[in-house]
Amino acid sequence: MLSFTEEHSRGEWTIDSETSRIRDPVHGLIVFGDRNDKARNETDDIAWRLLNTPEFQRLRRIRHLGFSDLVYPGATHSRFAHAVGVYHTARLLIEVIRRRLKNREFDKERATVALLAALLHDIGHGPLSHVFEQASQATGGTKRHEDWSAEILQGDTEVNSILQEVDKGLPREISAVIKEEEPKDIYATVVSSQFDADRLDYLQRDRLMTGVEFAHLDRDWLFDCLEVGSVTIDEDAPVRVPCLYLNLKGLQVAEEYLEARFRLYKAVYMHKTTRAAEKMLGSMLKTFTLDYRDSQLAQQEPLLRYFVDESPSLGSYLELDDASVWTTLATLAASSDTHVAELASRLRERRLYKCLDVGMQAQDEAQGNLFLRFRRELRYRYLGFDSLLFDDAPVTLYDWYSFEDSSALNKILVKTRAEDHEPKDIANVSSIVPALRDAERIQRVYAPCQRQIEEITRIMEEINK
Amino acid sequence: MNAKDVVVDIVKLSGHELNGQTRLQREAYLLDRCGAKFGISFFYYHHGPYSFELADGWADAKAEDRIEIKQKLGRYDVSYLSFKKKAADAHPENLGELSAADARERLQKMAQVSDVVLELAATIVFLKENGYSERPIEELKMRKPIKAAGGRTEKARALLCDLGLKSEATLSESAAI
Numbered sequence: 274m275l276s277f278t279e280e281h282s283r284g285e286w287t288i289d290s291e292t293s294r295i296r297d298p299v300h301g302l303i304v305f306g307d308r309n310d311k312a313r314n315e316t317d318d319i320a321w322r323l324l325n326t327p328e329f330q331r332l333r334r335i336r337h338l339g340f341s342d343l344v345y346p347g348a349t350h351s352r353f354a355h356a357v358g359v360y361h362t363a364r365l366l367i368e369v370i371r372r373r374l375k376n377r378e379f380d381k382e383r384a385t386v387a388l389l390a391a392l393l394h395d396i397g398h399g400p401l402s403h404v405f406e407q408a409s410q411a412t413g414g415t416k417r418h419e420d421w422s423a424e425i426l427q428g429d430t431e432v433n434s435i436l437q438e439v440d441k442g443l444p445r446e447i448s449a450v451i452k453e454e455e456p457k458d459i460y461a462t463v464v465s466s467q468f469d470a471d472r473l474d475y476l477q478r479d480r481l482m483t484g485v486e487f488a489h490l491d492r493d494w495l496f497d498c499l500e501v502g503s504v505t506i507d508e509d510a511p512v513r514v515p516c517l518y519l520n521l522k523g524l525q526v527a528e529e530y531l532e533a534r535f536r537l538y539k540a541v542y543m544h545k546t547t548r549a550a551e552k553m554l555g556s557m558l559k560t561f562t563l564d565y566r567d568s569q570l571a572q573q574e575p576l577l578r579y580f581v582d583e584s585p586s587l588g589s590y591l592e593l594d595d596a597s598v599w600t601t602l603a604t605l606a607a608s609s610d611t612h613v614a615e616l617a618s619r620l621r622e623r624r625l626y627k628c629l630d631v632g633m634q635a636q637d638e639a640q641g642n643l644f645l646r647f648r649r650e651l652r653y654r655y656l657g658f659d660s661l662l663f664d665d666a667p668v669t670l671y672d673w674y675s676f677e678d679s680s681a682l683n684k685i686l687v688k689t690r691a692e693d694h695e696p697k698d699i700a701n702v703s704s705i706v707p708a709l710r711d712a713e714r715i716q717r718v719y720a721p722c723q724r725q726i727e728e729i730t731r732i733m734e735e736i737n738k
Numbered sequence: 739m740n741a742k743d744v745v746v747d748i749v750k751l752s753g754h755e756l757n758g759q760t761r762l763q764r765e766a767y768l769l770d771r772c773g774a775k776f777g778i779s780f781f782y783y784h785h786g787p788y789s790f791e792l793a794d795g796w797a798d799a800k801a802e803d804r805i806e807i808k809q810k811l812g813r814y815d816v817s818y819l820s821f822k823k824k825a826a827d828a829h830p831e832n833l834g835e836l837s838a839a840d841a842r843e844r845l846q847k848m849a850q851v852s853d854v855v856l857e858l859a860a861t862i863v864f865l866k867e868n869g870y871s872e873r874p875i876e877e878l879k880m881r882k883p884i885k886a887a888g889g890r891t892e893k894a895r896a897l898l899c900d901l902g903l904k905s906e907a908t909l910s911e912s913a914a915i
Contacts, residue, residue, distance in 0.1 A: 449883075457883040457884055645801035649802070
């Protein structure tokens with residue numbers, strides 16, 4: 274149970290709402306602290322102190338969209354800006370919950386845990402954000418950024434000291450919310466669900482910073498349509514728990530929200546050029562880790578040390594940022610291994626692999642099989658197969674869940690009639706959402722040069738006949 | 739053993755049909771840990787141990803027409819893959835380093851539990867072997883607060899015991915936490 278220390282309960286804040294504020298391109302002025310709201314002051318005070326730790330400041334040096342600026346030069350925004358935006362958005366969602374729930378039902382301590390989890394949810398991201406995680410996986414790493422976040426919260430860090438000062442159990446409670454794969458209550462849904470502060474921030478931020486004109490989100494209307502009701506979870510032992518849902522007037526904007534995410538996935542996150550760079554970095558690090566684990570070069574750069582170390586420490590992880598990737602690429606561009614040197618040089622100079630888009634077609638049986646046959650044929654018939662990189666990933670509008678109904682809190686819930694007992698899954702209310710189920714699948718082949726793309730295109734055409 | 743053969747043989751030993759790609763992943767992982775030793779890598783993905791090699795394996799097996807894979811809709815309109823054996827293939831004598839009879843018996847035991855219980859069992863073993871050797875159950879409950887409740891963790895531990903993974907099954911709550 275959270276119990277604020279005496280200093281906090283006396284209201285001796287380190288925060289000053291006239292100086293503790295951040296100008297944000299998405300949300301405008303984000304102010305920490307409010308003289309008229311003690312509860313908000315308490316949490317904002319902790320948040321402001323956390324912002325100023327070395328672990329959190331590291332997020333300034335990590336781009337939110339990894340390699341996306343290779344395509345959208347404006348997309349150089351940081352994880353730091355995103356994390357602050359998520360905190361701000363979480364405050365708005367928590368305020369909806371506070372206003373809609375009767376005071377005795379509102380759990381102030383859980384709300385604080387959720388707000389701080391929203392702020393810290395990405396603190397464990399590696400360089401270039403998700404790019405690092407994919408590269409790490411390609412080299413056999415099993416830790417996810419959520420695991421690193423929990424280590425930062427519970428390890429020997431300034432973040433941990435600040436949280437412990439407030440309450441000894443706070444680091445663990447926040448870690449639990451960050452690691453939860455299924456939100457266990459309404460407060461956790463603010464941090465992680467299909468309608469959470471994270472998505473509400475990044476959809477707006479990534480749209481703004483990339484400069485794309487689609488994927489607009491009417492956030493004010495969305496928030497105005499938010500209500501608090503209850504929903505049944507866990508079929509084995511059913512229990513009704515509070516949840517956020519949208520009233521009927523919010524259905525259209527909820528569809529827009531899902532469509533925005535779908536469009537951004539297709540045009541930004543899964544852009545063929547960005548994915549080429551990601552695949553190239555993964556291939557380069559995999560080759561390096563397999564073939565040069567014991568080399569002197571592996572000890573030269575923090576990034577390489579991290580990848581060859583079977584059990585990297587938190588300290589070595591926190592040394593990493595985007596700059597460490599670019600410095601390593603400069604070093605590896607001079608490597609004696611031609612494959613590694615070639616990939617490093619190409620990434621530095623944006624001479625990326627060429628793409629054959631086999632099709633963002635419907636994910637039907639025949640097309641899926643065609644890509645598999647194509648890949649198999651290439652392996653047997655194409656001499657340069659080892660130099661090819663493949664990308665095969667679904668683009669989905671909405672995640673359906675399989676676990677009985679424990680995942681109800683993870684869904685986007687809509688109540689179409691006031692007399693309905695419980696809100697329903699948007700997939701059962703909207704006509705658009707089911708229509709776009711499993712709508713598209715990215716299936717691509719990357720090759721070092723256009724001549725190879727032409728050769729493999731010919732093989733593809735033969736298979737198609 | 740290559741991932742393609744692992745998929746084909748598991749489908750055959752499961753009675754020629756197996757429903758759910760994550761079920762196939764969890765079963766392969768647990769068989770691996772029961773001694774099959776497939777030599778393929780598993781990561782934590784889709785809420786439990788998952789092998790990208792295995793996913794490529796079923797793609798290859800399908801491309802070679804050794805199994806049939808169909809996408810179906812289940813409860814709550816959740817889509818899943820259904821794997822079916824092709825008639826011509828002979829039965830395997832072994833599955834990795836397990837005899838076919840051993841593997842079949844374990845697959846039958848796993849077929850009797852729900853997807854959630856199977857996920858919990860596989861996750862306990864994965865966590866124990868990947869960074870949470872002292873407290874896999876505590877970590878499991880942290881990651882899956884709802885799934886791990888309602889007696890399902892106990893069912894998962896019972897399954898591990900049935901499979902012969904006794905050290906995982908008998909982790910005491912106090913030692914685990």
